[in-house]
Amino acid sequence: MRNVGPTPFATTGPVASQPATAGRAGLHLAGLRLAGRDRHWDIAVEDGRIAGLSPSAEKGGGFVMPLLADIHTHLDKTFTASRMPERATSLFHAIEMMKADAAGWDEADLRRRAGQALSRAYRHGTALMRSHLDWYGAEPPTAWHVLRELAGEWQGRVRLQLASLTPLDLFADIGEAVAREVKAARAVLGAFIYRNDDLASKLGHVFDLAERHDLELDFHVDEGLDTDARGIDAIVAETARRGLAGRVLCGHGCALSMRDPGEVGDLLRHAAEAGVGLTVLPGCNSYLQDAGTGRTPRLRGLAPMHEARAAGMKVMIGSDNVRDGFFPYGDYDLCDMFRGAALLGHLQPDAWLDAISETPANWMGSSLRVSEGGPADFIWLDADDLTDAISRPRAARAVWRDGRILADHHQGEQT
Template sequence: MQDDPGMVTTLAGLVIAGREGAWDMHVAGGRITGSRPSQQRGGGVVLPLAADIHTHLDKTFTAARMPCRASSLFQAIDMMAEDAARWTAEDLRTRAETALDRAWRQGTAVMRSHVDWSFAAPPKAWPVLTELAEEWRGRVELQLASLTRLDDLAVIGPEIAPHLRHSGGVLGAFIYRNDDLENHVRAVFDLAERHDLDLDFHVDEGLDPEACGIDVVIEETARRGLGGRVLCGHGCSLSVRDPGEVSRLLDRAAEAGIGLTVLPGANSYLQDAVPGRTPRLRGLAPLQEAHEAGVEVMLGSDNVRDGFFPYGDYDMVDVLRLAVLMGHLAPDDWLDAISARPAGWMGHGLALTVGGPADFILFDATDLHDVICRPRARRQVWRGGAILLEFKE
């Protein structure tokens, strides 16, 4: 639904993310036509739309089919592989479209989904998600990234990379304590340079302090001058490595232009998961220290309702809430981690500007801290100058 192009809607007394004081915002013709300081208060909190740079739409909404609660990352991998053998195009489409609809209605505008790719030929999910990306264009801008074990990528990568280049995808690999690590990583970078592909790694997703795949990725990025095109997700082992070593590594990551995606949901659920014992270690990458070093840190939903993480709902504000609680973050300093920063890495802008689209999330709250405190606060998602959906407390 679009508003009347000739009618101006004024939202008064707003707190707008990133600005001091209260503001009146004017909306007409689907765009923000003006804003000015307001004498009113209590109009609510306006946030930009969200960007979710790390999801798994091929696996989503399969939790009810899992035989048990995964007690480790690798048990989850095995359970999901068994389920994947039974996937059909219809099953994939139904689950992925449900996820996109949930994300859209809760204010996500840009998303990247990793897709398991284990053989030279494209996986069954790839054409399904490619079709959905076209169908959802203008609502959720969906970008796809392949996900292949690093050792396998050395063999089938030359078949995968041209397909990614043709379809606009991102090249991804799973790295964890691999043999011949340096040579395998170099081969991935060779493919990326040859086919002009961005890179997105699942790296060091465990609590072994000897897992140092991210070190090799950082050095290779720096050596080739590929800053801004290489993203590392997870980095759980950084939480248990020597702090001085990690500090130097993060400085080097910032210099190289590496991005870091932290996944508070699935990582806290799977790491140190011993049946019958409360976990002591949650595997949260040192996001405060990375941010302080100058690394561009982002947050993502990761797995949603599958064998890796049976919770979540593609709500990036909820992801921010979880990160704030687990990471002891100041909410106002981390809003960009679910919006402008990941959107920029995916080639989109979500800034709220006069003349720009009237796309935003409006909460019935006093400030962002209040939003974090009250998960059930009324939320309106605005798209094209009209309310798409409203959630009430």
């Protein structure tokens, strides 16, 4: 085996293919910093697996972190920002624009956009993804069929898990039909909840469906700045009552940022005891909450990440919307999203890296740990440590899968 320093890890140019070939025969990576570990390490790669992981006497070999798990995306909406008539000034303005655009979606359009998204995510280092899909009728939307096909095609590269997304008020009419389809697809049942009337009864019906069909739940909840948006309180109480720990995930929770801190602290402790998880979406929420025209936003709608984790909740970070009416930016790069989260949420990077990797991976029934004997799947960065990587977003990156470095990010991309 030969030693490989930082230079051959570049993701572009002819040198990028050399370590991939050598990796099959045996490759030694020296002087690495590994996420979650002190000191420097050497990694031996053989036959697509990590054959050895040992302390190193060398330094300067770069930084290695696990592959990524993006637990909250919207592949049906993605890459439509250029078709929006204007910039969204509120959540519900974005919803209306997206509904209008969705009227023109067909299989070819959906496959092209979602395929592009999966390709970008894969080449940036994402191995697992959950996509929510809008669902307003008893029959599955076209996007459901397209994304199920793509999930099969991408198996082995990105494990794609689907989640239905239906407004809570529609469950009385179509909930049973949705739940049956979700069960058949081995997917997740989801609902949009925001200041609904008769909340407890309607939510109870969703939980009934989940229990009857043995489904996990993933809620878009309290995605606004109204202090009377308390859907998450009802979800926590219902989860605790039914004993569904580890099967109920809440995304957004923007209204928590506006409520009394003592009250929120009590709620988060109850959520942790009930086993409810929290997904924080810093990109879209910080962009869309308190949006307007001709004024600087004051309120960012960031869910209380630190407090939730301190209370014992499983806290995750997701991409959410990418280049659509809700959020016109992004590239399915969770490293970039993590950098934004660290800045917006004052996160200590080393303590929070698991929020885009092992924690969501575990929630989806997998593990992405870099370990001896495991697959040679990881991300290498030309950086001294994670803080250095966050400080230099243009630092060279190489994504390793099965002991090979992936080709240039856009080479062979579906368009």
